[in-house]
Amino acid sequence: MGYKIIPDIVVGRLPIYLRELVFLDDEGSKVTSSQELGGRLGISPTQIRKDLSYFGEFGKQGTGYDVRYLQGQLRRILKIETVWKVALVGFGDLGRALANYGGFVDRGFCITHVFDNDPQKIGLRAGNLEVMGVNRMAEVIGKNGIKVAIVAVPAGAAQQVAQALVDSGVGAILNYAPITLALPGHVHVQNIDPGVYLQQMTYYL
Amino acid sequence: MGYKIIPDIVVGRLPIYLRELVFLDDEGSKVTSSQELGGRLGISPTQIRKDLSYFGEFGKQGTGYDVRYLQGQLRRILKIETVWKVALVGFGDLGRALANYGGFVDRGFCITHVFDNDPQKIGLRAGNLEVMGVNRMAEVIGKNGIKVAIVAVPAGAAQQVAQALVDSGVGAILNYAPITLALPGHVHVQNIDPGVYLQQMTYYL
Numbered sequence: 001m002g003y004k005i006i007p008d009i010v011v012g013r014l015p016i017y018l019r020e021l022v023f024l025d026d027e028g029s030k031v032t033s034s035q036e037l038g039g040r041l042g043i044s045p046t047q048i049r050k051d052l053s054y055f056g057e058f059g060k061q062g063t064g065y066d067v068r069y070l071q072g073q074l075r076r077i078l079k080i081e082t083v084w085k086v087a088l089v090g091f092g093d094l095g096r097a098l099a100n101y102g103g104f105v106d107r108g109f110c111i112t113h114v115f116d117n118d119p120q121k122i123g124l125r126a127g128n129l130e131v132m133g134v135n136r137m138a139e140v141i142g143k144n145g146i147k148v149a150i151v152a153v154p155a156g157a158a159q160q161v162a163q164a165l166v167d168s169g170v171g172a173i174l175n176y177a178p179i180t181l182a183l184p185g186h187v188h189v190q191n192i193d194p195g196v197y198l199q200q201m202t203y204y205l
Numbered sequence: 206m207g208y209k210i211i212p213d214i215v216v217g218r219l220p221i222y223l224r225e226l227v228f229l230d231d232e233g234s235k236v237t238s239s240q241e242l243g244g245r246l247g248i249s250p251t252q253i254r255k256d257l258s259y260f261g262e263f264g265k266q267g268t269g270y271d272v273r274y275l276q277g278q279l280r281r282i283l284k285i286e287t288v289w290k291v292a293l294v295g296f297g298d299l300g301r302a303l304a305n306y307g308g309f310v311d312r313g314f315c316i317t318h319v320f321d322n323d324p325q326k327i328g329l330r331a332g333n334l335e336v337m338g339v340n341r342m343a344e345v346i347g348k349n350g351i352k353v354a355i356v357a358v359p360a361g362a363a364q365q366v367a368q369a370l371v372d373s374g375v376g377a378i379l380n381y382a383p384i385t386l387a388l389p390g391h392v393h394v395q396n397i398d399p400g401v402y403l404q405q406m407t408y409y410l
Contacts (some may be wrong), residue, residue: 107400
C-alpha cells in the first residue's frame with residue numbers, strides 16, 4: 001500500500017462525523033450506517049464511505065459502523081486521544097467567552113494559559129486561570145510545549161501576536177481576528193470571522 | 206450572455222477580497238492588482254482574476270483595480286450596500302460578546318434584536334438593545350422583516366430555535382451551536398464551531 005494524499009476537504013469533514021457519532025452515542029445508539037450519518041448531516045452516504053475509506057476499513061457491508069469504535073478511530077486519526085494544551089491570546093468579550101466555554105475538553109482541547117497586553121486585565125481570573133501579560137508569552141509557551149493557540153485580539157494586533165506565537169513553537173492557530181495572517185507555510189491556520197460568513201450568505205438572499 | 210452558475214467556493218472568497226480592499230483603502234492605496242491582493246491573501250493572482258471575472262470586468266490589463274470601485278462592486282454583489290437587520294438568539298457569554306462587537310455594521314450587518322429564554326436575562330441591556338423573551342421572536346422577526354439571524358444557544362436548543370427562525374421568515378443563519386441543523390434546502394446556514402476548526406488542524410500536527 002502506497003502513501004495516500006488525503007484531500008484537506010476530507011480531513012475537514014472528520015470532525016463533523018465525530019461530532020455526530022458523539023450525539024448518536026449520547027442517544028444510546030450502538031451501531032450506525034453511512035445512510036443514517038448522511039441523513040443527519042446532509043452529506044451523501046457514498047461521500048461518507050469514501051471519506052472514511054482513506055483511513056481504513058471501519059465498518060462491515062450490511063452491519064454498519066460500531067459507534068464507539070468509529071469514534072475512537074476518528075479521535076486517533078485527528079490526534080485528539082489526549083487533550084492539547086491551548087494558549088488563548090486576548091481577554092476581551094470574545095476571549096472571556098472562549099475562556100469560560102466548557103465545550104473544549106471533550107473535543108480534545110483545554111485552554112491552559114490566557115494572555116492579554118492590557119495591564120488592567122493581567123491578573124484577572126479566567127475560570128481557574130489567571131490572565132498573564134503577553135510579555136510572558138514566549139517563555140510560558142516554550143516551557144509548556146504548547147502547539148495550539150487561539151487568537152482573539154483586535155485585527156491591528158493579530159499579525160504580531162500570531163508571529164510571536166509561531167516563534168514560540170505554536171503550529172496551529174485558530175484566528176478570530178478579521179484579517180488574513182501572513183505566516184510560514186508550515187503553520188496551520190483556521191479563521192473565524194463572522195462578517196465573512198454572514199456576507200457569504202447574503203449573496204444568496 | 207447566458208446565465209453563469211457561480212461556484213459557492215468563488216462566492217465564499219469575495220468577502221475575503223472585500224476585507225483586504227478595505228485594509229488597502231485604510232492604508233491609502235488607490236489602486237491594487239491581482240498580484241498584490243494575491244500576495245497579501247496567499248491566493249494566486251490567476252485565481253483572483255478568474256473569481257472576479259464571473260461577475261464582470263473590474264480592472265484593466267496593466268492598470269489594475271481601483272480599490273474603492275472594486276469595493277463598491279463587491280458590496281453590490283454581496284448585497285451589503287445597505288445594512289441587514291440581524292436577530293441574535295442566545296445571550297450567554299458568546300451572545301453577549303457578539304452583541305457588544307462593534308465590527309458588524311461596517312460589514313453590512315446590525316444586530317437589532319436579541320432574544321433569550323432565560324427569565325433572568327430578559328430585560329437586560331445588550332448595548333442599546335434590550336434582551337427579549339423567545340416567546341416574542343416570531344412576532345418581532347415577522348414585523349421587522351428580519352432575514353438574517355445568529356444562533357448562539359446551547360446545542361440542545363439550537364434545532365428548535367433555528368426552525369422557529371425559519372418559520373418566522375429568516376433565510377440565513379449563522380450557527381454557533383456545535384450541531385448540524387436540519388433545515389429546509391432554501392435556508393442558508395454557516396456553522397462556526399471552534400472545536401471542529403481545532404480538530405481540523407491537529408490532524409496535521
